[in-house]
Structure formats: C-alpha cells, structure tokens
Amino acid sequence: MTATASRVLVLNSGSSSVKYQLLDMHNTESKSGSAAGRLAVGLVERIGEETSRLAHTPLGTGGAKRETEGPIADHTAALKAVAAELAADGLGLDSPELAAIGHRVVHGGLKFSAPTVIDDEVLAEIERLVPVAPLHNPANITGIRTARALRPDLPQVAVFDTAFHTTMPEYAARYAIDVETADAHRIRRYGFHGTSHAYVSRKTAELLGKAPEDVNVIVLHLGNGASASAVAGGRCVDTSMGLTPLEGLVMGTRSGDIDPAVTFHLKRVAGMDEDEVDVLLNKKSGLIGLCGDNDMREIGRRIDEGDAQAKLAFDIYIHRLKKYIGAYSAVLGRVDAVAFTAGVGENAAPVRAAAIAGLEEMGMAVDASLNAVRGDEPRLISPEYARVAVAVVPTDEELEIAQQTYALVSA
Numbered sequence: 417m418t419a420t421a422s423r424v425l426v427l428n429s430g431s432s433s434v435k436y437q438l439l440d441m442h443n444t445e446s447k448s449g450s451a452a453g454r455l456a457v458g459l460v461e462r463i464g465e466e467t468s469r470l471a472h473t474p475l476g477t478g479g480a481k482r483e484t485e486g487p488i489a490d491h492t493a494a495l496k497a498v499a500a501e502l503a504a505d506g507l508g509l510d511s512p513e514l515a516a517i518g519h520r521v522v523h524g525g526l527k528f529s530a531p532t533v534i535d536d537e538v539l540a541e542i543e544r545l546v547p548v549a550p551l552h553n554p555a556n557i558t559g560i561r562t563a564r565a566l567r568p569d570l571p572q573v574a575v576f577d578t579a580f581h582t583t584m585p586e587y588a589a590r591y592a593i594d595v596e597t598a599d600a601h602r603i604r605r606y607g608f609h610g611t612s613h614a615y616v617s618r619k620t621a622e623l624l625g626k627a628p629e630d631v632n633v634i635v636l637h638l639g640n641g642a643s644a645s646a647v648a649g650g651r652c653v654d655t656s657m658g659l660t661p662l663e664g665l666v667m668g669t670r671s672g673d674i675d676p677a678v679t680f681h682l683k684r685v686a687g688m689d690e691d692e693v694d695v696l697l698n699k700k701s702g703l704i705g706l707c708g709d710n711d712m713r714e715i716g717r718r719i720d721e722g723d724a725q726a727k728l729a730f731d732i733y734i735h736r737l738k739k740y741i742g743a744y745s746a747v748l749g750r751v752d753a754v755a756f757t758a759g760v761g762e763n764a765a766p767v768r769a770a771a772i773a774g775l776e777e778m779g780m781a782v783d784a785s786l787n788a789v790r791g792d793e794p795r796l797i798s799p800e801y802a803r804v805a806v807a808v809v810p811t812d813e814e815l816e817i818a819q820q821t822y823a824l825v826s827a
C-alpha cells in the first residue's frame with residue numbers, strides 16, 4: 417500500500433446481484449460515513465438473465481446515475497462491467513490510490529471470526545464451505561478471483577457474515593443432535609448477515625445515546641434474505657439463521673424454520689430428490705412460494721386490492737417475526753431496543769406496525785405517524801411512553817466492510 421492509498425472498493429456479491437461501493441477512508445471518519453467519502457456506488461442485478469441491469473452513480477464527481485440494461489451472463493462479466501464503469505470516471509482499479517478490495521463472504525465456518533487477507537489457503541477454505549452457502553459463497557469466490565486477476569498486487573480482504581455470531585454461547589450455537597456426528601461434519605448454527613447485525617446494533621446504541629456495552633438490542637434484518645439477532649451489550653448471543661442461511665424467519669424465497677421431517681416426507685412420499693428439495697426450500701418457498709411474489713411492495717399492493725393469498729403470506733411472515741421477537745426478549749431478559757433494517761425493515765411501515773402490534777405488555781409499541789416517516793437516518797418509531805425503543809436503523813454493510821478492510825490493511 418502506498419502512503420497515499422486511502423480508497424477501498426467493496427464488493428457485495430449476492431446470488432444474482434453485485435452491490436459495490438468505492439470509498440475514500442480519509443473521509444469516512446464521521447459516524448454516518450458521510451456521503452463525501454463515497455466516490456461511487458452501484459448495483460448489478462438480475463445477473464444471468466436477459467434483463468440484467470447495471471446502475472452506477474459517481475458520487476465523488478457529482479455525476480448523474482448511469483443505467484445500462486442488457487444481458488450480463490455471469491458474475492465475472494458483471495465485475496468486468498463494474499470495473500469499466502469505475503474506469504470511465506477515472507476511478508479504475510488500476511488507481512494507485514486504491515488500498516484494498518473488501519469482499520463480503522457469507523460463510524466463514526469455524527475458522528474465520530475476523531476480517532482476513534485472502535491468500536490461496538483462505539480462498540480454498542471459502543470454497544470448502546460452498547455446500548453450506550450454495551447461493552452465496554460461489555458468487556463471493558467469483559468476485560475474489562476476478563478482483564485478484566485485475567489487481568494481483570492489492571490486498572483482498574474477506575469480511576465474513578458469520579464473524580459477528582462467533583460469540584454465541586455453545587448452548588445457542590449447537591443443535592440438539594448427536595454430538596459426534598455434529599462435530600465430525602461441523603454441523604452447528606453459524607448465523608449470517610453478521611456485518612449488518614454488528615453495524616445496526618452499534619448504530620442503535622448511538623441513537624439511544626448509550627455505549628454498545630450498555631444496550632440489549634433485537635435486530636431484525638429483513639431483506640430478501642432475513643434474520644433476527646439478539647445482541648447483549650454489543651455481543652451476539654443468538655441469531656435465527658443456522659448451518660445455512662435457510663433457518664429462521666420467512667424470507668423472500670426461503671422457508672425459514674420448518675420441521676426437518678418435511679424433507680423426509682418430500683423424498684419418501686412426494687418422490688423428490690435432495691436437489692429438488694433444496695430448490696423448493698431455498699428458491700420456491702417463503703413469500704414467493706406462499707403467494708407468487710417476493711417483493712413486499714407488490715404484496716402490499718395486492719393486499720390493498722383485497723388479495724387473500726397475499727394477505728395470508730403477509731400474516732405468516734409477521735407471525736414468525738413476532739415469535740422471534742418474543743423468543744429473543746426471553747433470551748435477553750431486558751430489551752432496550754428493537755431495530756428494523758434492510759430493504760423490508762427500512763421501507764415497509766406495515767411490516768413494522770404489524771410485527772409490534774399487540775406487544776404493549778412487553779413494553780413495545782409503534783407510533784403510526786412516526787412509523788410513516790421515510791428517511792435514510794436512524795430514527796425512533798415508538799411513542800415516548802414505551803419502555804422499549806423501536807427504531808428504523810438503515811444498514812450499511814458496504815461501509816462496515818470498508819472500515820474493517822481498511823483497519824486491517826492500514827494497521
């Protein structure tokens with residue numbers, strides 16, 4: 417790293433998308449990682465489809481958002497397109513100001529509990545974990561390989577979704593199955609979205625004007641993938657996702673919690689094989705399985721039109737969410753705040769209202785007019801009388817990844 421290098425490129429590669437940001441870390445010291453530090457942000461979505469779309473905004477130059485539509489075959493092509501967009505703004509990957517590239521890596525298994533500079537051995541371990549994050553780790557690996565090929569001299573850092581959850585006590589992390597079998601195959605609950613749970617729980621403490629050590633928070637990360645966590649004094653003590661990102665809440669396309677016997681039944685009685693069951697539970701279940709739509713905006717529209725199927729899907733989603741709020745209240749003993757985050761949590765006011773409805777005896781309530789306010793800043797939506805603060809706290813996985821990456825390479 418040269419003395420002047422202070423930029424970090426963050427790649428958040430998902431199963432069919434790549435989110436990216438180029439940040440100048442000399443300008444992101446402020447608590448909100450002020451917009452001044454963000455030189456460019458963008459998103460490639462629907463990778464592998466005919467209708468792929470790349471949206472790129474060069475914030476650093478104040479340039480307008482550029483959108484390109486057309487087929488982008490795979491993640492390698494997506495990253496090359498991103499590199500070209502950055503180069504068009506004079507922010508190419510060849511810049512000497514680039515200090516490192518930070519990669520979101522979803523599954524880090526038991527080995528990785530901190531950000532890690534990627535070498536061949538680290539990459540091999542991330543590959544070994546593909547079976548337990550089949551939708552995610554392959555995309556992360558492609559991102560790493562492509563970025564390494566473009567800048568072999570630059571430190572590439574992996575920031576793991578699982579890292580924040582490694583503080584879970586053994587009784588929360590273990591499944592109640594035969595210990596020898598579990599240990600032989602490293603079967604345990606790892607948890608995901610940890611970068612977001614860490615960032616949001618810290619931000620929530622800040623919103624309350626308290627130190628993270630003094631606050632107990634339930635974080636509800638509700639995106640397409642969704643998970644809840646119980647964070648006691650800044651440390652994760654339980655989370656809803658498990659060995660893979662399939663357990664827990666009802667998600668856009670994933671079932672979340674299910675009786676494992678359903679899988680035997682599908683194989684023995686419905687004649688499905690492993691791969692078919694996998695696809696059913698990961699891609700054809702959750703909201704999309706229940707009502708044909710996985711976007712909460714569309715589900716909201718259908719409910720407004722009186723669509724009973726959409727309403728039932730919504731009610732199932734909310735019921736599961738409520739059960740986790742109850743469970744984590746018991747796990748924490750004292751709850752100071754419930755924080756809603758990610759695409760659904762930040763934008764869907766009806767989800768927030770319904771999830772908290774009826775929880776007054778637990779000290780939780782939502783004020784309808786506060787809940788209707790939209791914005792990018794962390795904000796309270798609970799009435800003043802409520803014992804528990806209910807908040808909307810926008811997540812920023814990219815900023816958190818950039819900060820962890822920069823801290824590691826500039827140490």
Ligand SMILES: Nc1ncnc2c1ncn2[C@@H]1O[C@H](COP(=O)(O)OP(=O)(O)O)[C@@H](O)[C@H]1O
Binds near residue numbers: 641764
């Ligand atoms: N304005 C909105 N109102 C309601 N839901 C929204 C809104 N915007 C986004 N969402 C929901 O957020 C989801 C995407 O969340 P996001 O956190 O970006 O997910 P991911 O990172 O898993 O792709 C969409 O599928 C949609 O359900």
Ligand SMILES: CC(=O)OP(=O)(O)O
Binds near residue numbers: 522
């Ligand atoms: C781990 C996980 O579910 O991630 P995402 O929400 O990006 O799919």
Ligand SMILES: [Mg+2]
Binds near residue numbers: 639640641758
């Ligand atoms: Mg996400």
